[in-house]
Amino acid sequence: MKRSAKDFNYSDDTALLAKFAKALGHPARIIILKHLSNQSCCFTGDLLEVLPLAQSTVSQHLKELKDAGLIIGEVDPPKVKYCINTENWLLAQNLFSSLFKEDFSKINCC
Amino acid sequence: MKRSAKDFNYSDDTALLAKFAKALGHPARIIILKHLSNQSCCFTGDLLEVLPLAQSTVSQHLKELKDAGLIIGEVDPPKVKYCINTENWLLAQNLFSSLFKEDFSKINCC
DNA sequence: ATTGTTCATCGCAAATGTACGATGAAACTA
DNA sequence: TAGTTTCATCGTACATTTGCGATGAACAAT
Known part of the structure; x- marks a missing residue:
């Protein structure tokens, strides 16, 4: 890849939110997470x-x-137990809700 | 790709949430959306x-x-105006918050 | 020791994603 | 008409993702 952008650093919050979103970006993984959180x-x-x-x-x-x-x-031989990583789950929750929290009482021109 | 899974249909909510998440899965796009919503x-x-x-x-x-x-x-020649698609933005907001809304008062075994 | 179960990892193939420069389309201005 | 600005799209290169079967590691039970 030629990418002159290769060493650019996005802010921590932006990079982390994108990372979480990317992980959520496949239906199979959504199902897994729903399962684990239910x-x-x-x-x-x-x-x-x-x-x-x-x-x-x-x-x-x-x-x-x-x-x-x-x-x-x-590990719980011969199986493996998975569960939500609560700490990061809350972090993700906060990052997403702060992205969406914007005030739409401002006039939206479109 | 061989994918026997190719015609499997995930539920609408799951597929839509994954689609939104995928779109959010790159820092440049996060920045764009933050900009638009600010x-x-x-x-x-x-x-x-x-x-x-x-x-x-x-x-x-x-x-x-x-x-x-x-x-x-x-289009607003010679430029193009972009803005949040409010309807889907709210939909995304709901889908994400329902994913994260789970009750962690239940004992978490990990 | 051998077998069975559960899961991770490897190797491969195909599809998608990310990025760039170059070119093209649309509309205004001189 | 010619030139300018703004943006989309094309073509290309390379990276990453998605998926599968096969194999391997770890452990329990025979």
Whole structure:
């Protein structure tokens, strides 16, 4: 890639919000997160029964959510328990709601 | 791609939320949206002064936001005014907040 | 020791995303 | 008519994402 933009640094908040949003940017991952946040508690590869995807693909999606900091995996042999990473989940919640909180009482010209 | 999953249909809400999230999944697009929602009103390619990107690249990001339904473009020769698509913006707001609204008073086992 | 279960990772293929410069379209101005 | 400004789109290059099957690691139970 030629990208002269390659070393530009976006602000922390912007970069983090984009990172969270990117992790949420696939329906399978939305389903996983909904499951985990409904499920009072943790979870495992019962996800395979909910998602139309191969085991290896689900594993990859889980990895991406983990890398984004939205979930935590905990080994519980022979299974793995996943759950929401509460701290970052709240952070994401705040970042998203501050993005959307804008005051639309101002006249919108379009 | 081989994807046996190719014709699977995720629920409308899930698919839409993922689509919005995907559009938010790049820092340049976050900046654009913040700009538009601060800016009481509409906006144009002054974005070029804010973003470390070429004009054509910014134009592409605007197109993606338009395709996701988050913004609207209005020709105002020789410029183009962009603004938040209020209806979908509120929809996105609701979808995100319902994703995050879960009750964490339940014991979290991790 | 062997087998079974659960999950991660590797290797591959195809699709998408990101970025740039160049070119083109639309509309105003001289 | 010719020139200017503003923006979209095209073509190109490379990176990343998505998906699968195959293989491997870790552990429990026979």
